[in-house]
Amino acid sequence: MTPLEVQQLRDATPGCQSGIVHFNxxxxxxxxxxxxxxxxxQLQREARDGPMEAGEQGALLLEKARRAAGQLLNAPAASIAFASSGSTAWSMAFQALGPWQPGERILVGRHEWGGNLASMELAVQAGARVEVIPCDETGAACPVALASMIDSNVKLIDLTWLPANGGLINPAQAIGEVARRHGIPYFIDAGQAVGQLPVDVQALHCDVLKAAGRKHLRGPRGTALLYVRPDFLERLNPAQRDVFSAPWTAAGFDLRNDARRFETSEVSFALLAGLGNALQEMNRLGIERVWERVEQTSARIREALCQMPRISLHDLGSARSGLIAFNLAGWDAFELKRSLGLKRINIGANSVAYTPLDMQARGLTSVARISVSPLNTDQEIELLMDALRELRD
Known part of the structure; x- marks a missing residue:
């Protein structure tokens, strides 16, 4: 991306005019x-014409968003469902895979998102076991180790592709090749991947993939994507149904034969109109160009942090995402986040609950997190580093 293109993105983004530096x-x-x-x-249309009456235009915008999501993921539009959050989307798909039986096994990466692990408790209560795929020498989930764990009791392989607590990029495609070779369902949590780097669900060999709209897609809060591989759909029996997901037929209520079996009749057309626009913007910009810019920006930040005394980085893996986890000696991560916020610089902070298996394995109680976007500039990096130096001293 050229400097002019970056400036045009920033000019079209109100948050970039606020004087706040956003690294979250x-x-x-x-x-x-x-x-x-x-x-x-869409909200004005609903206020003017009536909320229900404006639903017809809202439904058209929703389908436009579905096509844009399919384009971004290299998936048929019919394989895309929308939900109110990534956690909701993942949990619905997971619950639809049941019922779980004693002795069944769920294999997960050590970096699994805490919300997914919480959903798995229902399976554990039924007698299933959650087991961790060993890491390779870089700290990433190891496909070779995974292959050695496979037996007839493995019912699901689940991977958080880009963990919330650092820059690791797990080998999602290699994990998918193991799952496909053995015919085992494969779920990917791509909450931090979609909108940051190229995502091709065909190449990943995944059966289910979810992502939130509010993160790297730059969509509104309260929106999420759920991809379900068409040939896998019949294996999923959602517990939540209504007249939209299971419409009335001559034979009674029957589940839809596409991913909309995970949707309901009551949705926010306004939020999905916003998500649709964000998806179209991403497709026009080009995800490969976005990823190139993210790699360049995050590399500059990592280099600057490495040169700063009392900063410890917590990167894993051989490839790094635009999520940079670190700690500043003598500072609690959440207090550091708050102090930077007072300087009008936004970063994130994660506790053990976000990625409990990995945080506990590495002895981390909390991490501060810088996360970048094509919107970020060299000037903003300098402001961030100056602020960290002031707090360090």
Whole structure:
């Protein structure tokens, strides 16, 4: 991306005009004015024409968003469902895979998102076991070790592709090749991947993939994507149904034969209009170019942090994402986040609950987290480093 293109992105983003430096894109990124306009336009349509009457236009915008999501993921539009959050989307798919039986096994990466592990408790209560895939020498989930764990009791392989607590990029495609070779369902939590780096669900060999709209896609909060491989759909029996996900037929209520079996009749068309705009913007910009910019920006930040005394980085893996986990000696991560916020610089902070298996394995109680976007500039990096030096001294 050229400097002019970056400036054009920033000019179209109200948050970049606020005087706040935003390095918390992994928490929630900054929407464009066009995304805000899409939300407001639908709300005004509902206020003017009636909320139900404006639903017809809202439904058209929803389907436009579905096609844009399919384009971004290299997936059929019919394989995309929308949900209110990534955790909701993942939990619905997981619960639909049941019922669970004693002795069944769920294999997860050590970096699994805490919300997914919480959902797995229902399976554990039924007698299933959650087991951790060993890491390789870089700290990433190891496909070779995974292959040695496979037996007839393995019912699910689940991977958090880019963990919330650092820059690791797990080998999602290699894990998927093991799952596909053995015919085992494979779920990917791509909450930090979609919108940051290229995602091709065909190449990943995944059966289910989820992502939140508010993170690197720059969509509104309260939106999420759920991809379900079409040939896998019949193996999922959602517990939550209504007249939309299971419409009435001559034979009674019947589940839809596409991913909309995970949707309900009551949705926020306004939020999904905003998400649709954000997805279209990402497709126009080009995810490969976004990823190149993220790699360049995060590399500069890592280099600057490495040169700063009393900073410890917590990167794992051989490839690094735009999430940079670190600690400043003598500072609690959440207090550091608060103090930087007072300087009008936003970063994130994670506790053990976010990634409990990995944090406990590494003896980490909390980490501060910088996460970047194509919106970030060299000047913002300098402001961040100056602020960290002031707090360090």
């Amino acid at each position: 894109h992994a928490g929630a990124s900054l929407p464009s004015q066009a995304t805000l306009d899409a939300i407001i336009d």
